[in-house]
Amino acid sequence: MARILSLDTSTEACSVALKLNDEVIEDFRLLPRKHTQLLLPMVQEILSNAGITLKELDAIAFANGPGSFTGLRIATGVVQGLAFGADLPVVPVTTLETMALTQYREHFSRYVLSAIDARMGEVYWAAYHWNGDGFDCLAEPAVCAPDRVDLQSLSTEQRDADWVGTGSGWQLFDQFSPVVQSQLQQTFPEVLPRAGDIARLAELYWQKGVSVAAEEAIPVYLRDNVAFKKGEGPHAK
Structure with missing residues (x-):
């Protein structure tokens, strides 16, 4: 069993989860355009409540796309920073x-x-x-x-x-x-990506040795011509 922190900001939902052995703890919030303010505090809160530090984890997982261009960049940046600082592998999950x-x-x-x-x-x-x-x-x-x-x-x-x-x-x-x-x-049609299920899938991949280094954790856009909808520009919050 792995200890995996997972996060997702690929859609209007913002979620963080922690998989500790058989237990999955998840914080899932529907708060569009607030991902940048919410994500790190949510990570800190879920780790603190579980009494575990980043360095005690086996890996960090995230939804690498497809989804909101801005959201994917937010999650990617946070994951790269956390994984690099704690020297952890990253498991990308679609x-x-x-x-x-x-x-x-x-x-x-x-x-x-x-x-x-x-x-x-x-x-x-x-x-x-x-x-x-x-x-x-x-x-x-x-x-x-x-x-x-x-x-x-x-x-x-x-x-x-x-x-x-x-x-x-x-x-x-x-x-x-x-x-x-x-x-x-x-x-x-109401189903959105959830960090809890990212963690569950990530454990399957981690057990098979599928992971990347922090600098190789990149978003998958699928669409080459990146176009922003209203409220999803490069400075959207």
């Missing part, structure tokens, strides 16, 4: 897989199509299958218009599985193709 784990943990959904509203008429998406010991990524994270999301590259058995949709991208359900709509049993 937001889309994190939401798939939330879906599996809460509803036992084994086939999950994760989607986040990427604005500009697009969604970030990926497809996952829970294999009993982690996720198989059946469609790698990508960004495109909702009507271009498809599962046609999968096997017939996989396409015919009981799929569910999770994440804010499914607020745009009517914009997805009729084929994709028909493949879904249900959608959960």
Whole structure:
């Protein structure tokens, strides 16, 4: 069992979690544009309440994207600073897989199509299958218009599985193709990435030796042309 601190600011939610052996302690807050003020105090509080220091951890994990450009940069900067100062490895976890784990943990959904509203008429998406010991990524994270999301590259058995949709991208359900709509049993558009599930996934990766040095912990944007929506500029709080 690993001792892992995890954090996420990739969406409007700001969350920090601490995995100590079998226990996961999480602080999850929905406070858009306050990530810079909240994140470090939340980290300090959760460590203090648990009576543990950074140097006593095995690793730090974070959601490295896709998601809000500003949010990803905030989390990346904090993680790099904490990990470098405490000489800890970093475990990056994609937001889309994190939401798939939330879906599996809460509803036992084994086939999950994760989607986040990427604005500009697009969604970030990926497809996952829970294999009993982690996720198989059946469609790698990508960004495109909702009507271009498809599962046609999968096997017939996989396409015919009981799929569910999770994440804010499914607020745009009517914009997805009729084929994709028909493949879904249900959608959960209210699901956001959570630091607790980042920590749970990070432990699986850490046990397999998957981690990076602090300076190699970088965000994954997917979209090359970084464009800001209102309130998400380089000085957004």
